[in-house]
Amino acid sequence: MKRSPEPSPLEAIRSRLAACLAGSNFEGALWLVGGCVRDPLLGRPEPPDVDVAVLGSALEAAQAMWEKGLAKYPPVQYPRFGTARIEVEGVTIEFASTRAESYSEDSRKPEVRPATLEEDARRRDFTVNALYRDVFSGELVDPTGAGLADLKARVLRTPTDPELTFSDDPLRMLRAIRFRWSLVFEPASGLYEAIVASAPRLQIISGERIQEELLKMLAIPAASLCIEDLRQTGLLGQFWSEFCALSGVEQGDYHHLDAWEHTLAVLDAADPGDPILRLAALFHDIAKPQTRTVEPDGRVRFLGHETVGAEMARAMLRRLKFSNEVVDAVSLLVRHHMRLAPGRTLSQPAARRLIRDIGDELERLLDLIEADRKGHKPGVAGVDVEEVRAAVERVARETPREKIVSPLDGEKIMQLTGLTEGPSVGRIKLYLEEAVIEGRLAPGDESAAEQMIPDALKWAQKEP
Known part of the structure; x- marks a missing residue:
């Protein structure tokens, strides 16, 4: 009898999540989202982490997973943003309550409120990252109505007006460039123009977050395409203008x-x-x-x-x-x-x-x-x-x-020369180190080094 193929690591995680909360209030309320949905559809390697959108309390969902023994350690929780994180067999699973967000002009930190799956999709960065798969049934849904078509056409598009998307979280401009070249997508009409218009808003993003995105770009084989786009859109000038x-x-x-x-x-x-x-x-x-x-x-x-x-x-x-x-x-x-x-x-x-x-x-x-x-x-x-x-x-x-060091330490040099601690002792050590480098003194040969002390002392007492 032919054996069924082994499930992929991502499918195994989905099955474990579903089994853990089957019959609970969370059945039908947990949705895989982001790269863990997008990449398998593109035939790309599965991402190392898993994002789960929760119609309800993400904190309670993560807590329930731990209490039922799926996670070894209690979840890390962020109540203000309605998110929590657990680790299952080395895989990080991030739970986030479906939410709508609003931002002040000078902050990246949003005010959040509970929302439907459709509202949650609209606040995401790109349509291809707003595809959801039901943890329990495996059903795939496309709340924006554009994600699957954009995936097939390999187009990078924001779920709402791109200037609004980038204003809400300016780091998305860097992500747009990274996704363009790592996924080999074409930017939708107006996407790059919105980046150019919104580039100065990157100033509100912390250096640590820019660093994280930049390192992901540098891991792409043809990283120059990302860096050149950063220059042409004005983003590079917001943090490393010297390159321009x-x-x-x-x-x-x-x-x-x-x-x-x-x-x-x-x-x-x-x-x-x-x-x-x-x-x-x-x-x-x-x-x-x-x-x-x-x-x-x-x-x-x-x-x-x-x-x-x-x-x-x-x-x-x-x-x-x-x-x-x-x-x-x-x-x-x-x-x-x-x-x-x-x-x-x-x-x-x-x-x-x-x-x-x-x-x-x-x-x-x-x-x-x-x-x-x-x-x-x-x-x-x-x-x-x-x-x-x-x-x-x-x-x-x-x-x-x-x-490749002086065979004699400072204390020995002071003992042999009568010098007190100071620059001349350091210069004698340097003389002996150079003798080792040039092959005139064997490494560790203290006896030969002691015989060089008179010449070393004369050299050390010259004007440096």
Whole structure:
């Protein structure tokens, strides 16, 4: 006898929800909505989370799920917005009471009231996200009357006037651009015009929420399409206006693209599964407009753009509340993306300095340099990243990063020299560290380091 196919994870969750509340007041009142309805209809992978609209109290529905043992932990509840969240076998399920919303002009936080399924659909961002599937019967409904047709035609449309939709929640403008390119939909007539008109309202959205949407865009393989739309609609200028100055900046003989076009090419060449690398690709030339000069012979130069750019990246990332870990990593990569010159063999001392200075971000730096090379004019010589990678691996086996240090600590140096704590002690440590890097001193060789102290002391006492 032929076995029935295993249900999909989403179908299994729906069945468990239905079984849990069968015969209760919630039967017929729970509806899957959003991506967990849209994506299966498009033949896309099921989303990791599930949204459930509740005709009634979402708080009570989530509580009932927990009390009946479906969830291991009590629900997280947000009474003001009528929402609650539980986790079932690693899947986050968000319950929200069907509602209508009203907004003040200076706030993203709505006032809510209970509403019908039709009213709930009209307050959602796009028609294709306003399709509902009954948790119990599996029935599919389209309250706006346009969602299924738009899904079939691959059109992105708001359920009501787009300017009203975007005014209610300006983050929807970023979502519109992300959905356009992640789903490969065409914007409905007037949608992008409404974004242009409403762009300044993005100012009321927190940096954290913009960051979240931006990272989702950067995870799309052709993220440049999203970023270019952000620029053209005026949204990019609301939070990272510095990027707009890159457009039209000519770069000289090594480039066939202006600084903005080159940035987008490098972004797409970077791994979409690595958000830090993608951010570094986006920021790597951010300071070119400020540092551009033209030599008497016509050569275009951008001296120090990597150093200025690292500080700009740090400030701009903090503006959107990125973590210190991300800020530090991206800034480091931008600062060092010009570190390697094409056509030069990497010496052992240079490899050790690279290992010391870049540390755990070295692989990412090489990936960034490779992506940068792909954005140059065809035929222009670039860094041989594989050759550099092999040289670094050879050196790292002999002298890993933790060994590229002075064999003598500060206390030992003070004991040998009679110095008190101060800058000269630090300079002696640096002298010995450089000796390790240059191969004149073996890592950890304290005896040989002690013999170098007289020369190190003379060097340390010179004007720095």
